[in-house]
Each structure stands twice: as structure tokens, then as C-alpha cells.
Amino acid sequence: AKDAGKNTYQFFSEQMNIHSLQQLALESSLRSSIEREELLLHYQPIVDAKVGRITALEALLRWQHPDMGLVGPMQFIPIAEESGLIVPIGHWVLQTACQQGQAWHQAGYDIALTVNLSPRQLIEPDIVASIEDILSKTGFPAEYLTLEITEDLMMSNPEETVERIEDLRQLGIKFAVDDFGTGYSSLSYLKKFPIDTLKVDRSFLQGVPDDSDDSAITSAIVAMGKNLRLNVIAEGVETSEQCDFLLKQGCRLMQGYAFAKPQPAEEVSSLLDGTVGT
Ligand code: C2E
Ligand code: CA
Numbered sequence: 001a002k003d004a005g006k007n008t009y010q011f012f013s014e015q016m017n018i019h020s021l022q023q024l025a026l027e028s029s030l031r032s033s034i035e036r037e038e039l040l041l042h043y044q045p046i047v048d049a050k051v052g053r054i055t056a057l058e059a060l061l062r063w064q065h066p067d068m069g070l071v072g073p074m075q076f077i078p079i080a081e082e083s084g085l086i087v088p089i090g091h092w093v094l095q096t097a098c099q100q101g102q103a104w105h106q107a108g109y110d111i112a113l114t115v116n117l118s119p120r121q122l123i124e125p126d127i128v129a130s131i132e133d134i135l136s137k138t139g140f141p142a143e144y145l146t147l148e149i150t151e152d153l154m155m156s157n158p159e160e161t162v163e164r165i166e167d168l169r170q171l172g173i174k175f176a177v178d179d180f181g182t183g184y185s186s187l188s189y190l191k192k193f194p195i196d197t198l199k200v201d202r203s204f205l206q207g208v209p210d211d212s213d214d215s216a217i218t219s220a221i222v223a224m225g226k227n228l229r230l231n232v233i234a235e236g237v238e239t240s241e242q243c244d245f246l247l248k249q250g251c252r253l254m255q256g257y258a259f260a261k262p263q264p265a266e267e268v269s270s271l272l273d274g275t276v277g278t
């Protein structure tokens with residue numbers, strides 16, 4: 001059924017639903033997306049809201065599909081992960097982000113980058129060499145690069161994962177735990193894992209400050225992160241009330257539509273000239 005073409009469609013349509021056929025079609029066009037140069041990155045500022053300064057940019061993947069238009073990562077990252085395409089795609093993302101980061105540095109912007117790393121990428125045997133290669137070819141300094149990983153990754157293969165992270169940290173790269181609070185983490189993993197930053201998932205921010213549970217969870221994560229001497233970034237900050245609440249909790253690093261949406265590199269460049277605020 002894997003190569004179900006036009007003629008076999010009728011035959012398989014009973015077992016195979018429309019959804020999985022769409023997945024197959026998407027997978028095959030995703031396979032050629034790199035060569036066809038259909039992938040692109042948008043960048044979203046991470047802001048120190050206390051002083052209104054952009055401290056870093058998160059690279060977020062987009063796919064300019066010939067028929068479907070601009071496709072968001074939620075629609076194709078799962079397919080990329082299942083099919084293994086995430087490995088070459090993830091490589092493209094890192095290389096493109098570092099290239100752009102280096103261009104910003106050469107233009108005089110002192111900006112850090114954060115890039116999402118899929119679990120699948122971190123277990124690739126040559127991941128360390130591959131990232132080292134990207135850094136040396138682009139010239140982007142490792143100290144300015146943070147890789148975002150999820151809690152589930154830390155749980156699934158802790159020993160090997162810690163080793164890989166240690167190797168990459170040797171290069172100067174930093175690590176952030178993405179979507180913190182949504183995975184099935186044991187808090188003790190925070191102690192074992194050599195990480196620098198927690199990103200509070202935006203699902204908690206949604207109810208801040210009106211929902212007392214969301215507010216309690218958010219301030220607890222902020223306090224815990226601070227006590228563990230980690231940087232804490234609040235994701236999905238959309239309102240000035242949320243911003244005020246976070247500042248009161250001592251969380252000054254924020255990312256969200258209140259400050260800036262993810263956008264193409266050229267548009268970000270103009271933001272880097274000034275400061276942003278709510
Ligand atoms: P994420 O890493 O948690 O990225 C943040 C997502 O929240 C982005 O969605 C961003 O556009 C969105 N966002 C930012 N601020 C706000 C806000 O104030 N309100 C709301 N409602 N949303 C906000 P996006 O770009 O659609 O990315 C979705 C997910 O796809 C990312 O979630 C990440 O898990 C994954 N992803 C994106 N790029 C890559 C990549 O290069 N590699 C891998 N492996 N995953 C990626
Ligand atoms: Ca992320």
C-alpha cells in the first residue's frame with residue numbers, strides 16, 4: 001500500500017483512510033522540500049521584558065508549499081519525525097539558522113539563537129560532529145547557540161541523552177527544556193540534566209493572571225527554576241497583564257505575540273535596531 005498510485009487508490013480506499021493518503025502525499029513532497037528550497041525559517045524574539053531588549057531569537061520552521069501555501073510545523077514535523085526526514089530537515093534548520101546568525105553578527109547585532117532539536121536528531125550517531133561542522137563552516141559561535149529539547153526526550157533515554165548533551169556543551173552550546181510542565185517529567189531529571197534554561201509552556205500562561213491554578217503553576221515553575229539557577233523563559237505571553245504578573249514573579253525573559261510574532265529574517269533585522277515593549 002506504500003506506493004498506492006492512482007489505480008490502486010480504489011482498491012485500498014476501504015482500508016486506507018483519506019487522512020493517511022494525505023500523509024503519504026505530504027511525506028513525498030516533504031522529501032523534496034529541501035532540494036526545491038521550499039523550507040524557510042521565521043524568527044521570534046525572546047525579550048528581556050524588564051529592559052525591553054531582545055536577547056535571543058528562536059528559529060521556527062515553515063514550509064512554503066507550492067499548492068498549500070505557507071504550512072506551519074505542527075502540520076509536518078510529526079510526519080518528518082515518523083519518516084526520519086527530520087534528520088536532514090533538522091540539519092538544514094541548524095545550518096540555515098547559524099548562517100543567518102552569523103550574518104547578523106557580522107552586521108553588528110549581538111544576538112543569540114535558539115533552535116528546536118527533535119529527539120530523533122539527538123540520537124543520530126554523528127550529531128556532535130555534524131553540529132561542530134555547521135558551526136565551523138558558518139563561523140557562528142557555539143556560545144550563542146541554545147538547543148531546545150523536550151522533557152520526553154530526557155525521559156526516554158536518559159544516559160545516552162545526558163552524554164550527548166555533555167558533548168555538545170563541551171563545544172559551548174547551551175540547552176533549554178521546551179514546553180516545560182507538559183511532558184511526563186520527573187523533577188529529579190532537572191538535577192541530572194545539564195541544562196541552562198526552562199521554557200514555561202504557553203498552556204500555563206493562558207490562564208494567567210485570572211485563573212488561580214495556572215497562576216500558581218507558573219509562579220511555582222519560575223521559583224523552582226530560579227532556585228535551580230536556571231534561566232526561565234515564559235512562552236506565549238500575549239497580554240500586558242501576563243507580562244506584569246511574570247515580572248512580579250521575577251521572570252523577565254518572555255516570548256510571545258505581546259512582543260513580536262515569528263517573522264522572516266529581513267523583518268527581524270529591523271526589530272534588532274530598536275527595542276520592543278508591550
Ligand atoms: P515551540 O517550540 O513551542 O514554539 C513556539 C510556538 O508557539 C511557535 O509555533 C510560535 O509561533 C507559537 N507562539 C509564539 N508566541 C505565541 C503567543 O503569544 N501565542 C500563541 N498562541 N502562540 C505563540 P510554531 O512556529 O507553529 O511552531 C510549533 C512547534 O513546531 C514548535 O513549538 C516546535 O515544537 C515545532 N518546531 C518549529 N520549528 C521546528 C524545527 O526547526 N525543528 C523541530 N524539531 N521542531 C520545530
Ligand atoms: Ca521551542
Ligand code: CA
Nearest residue numbers: 178179199235
Ligand atoms: Ca515551547
Ligand code: CA
Nearest residue numbers: 178179201202
Ligand atoms: Ca509547544
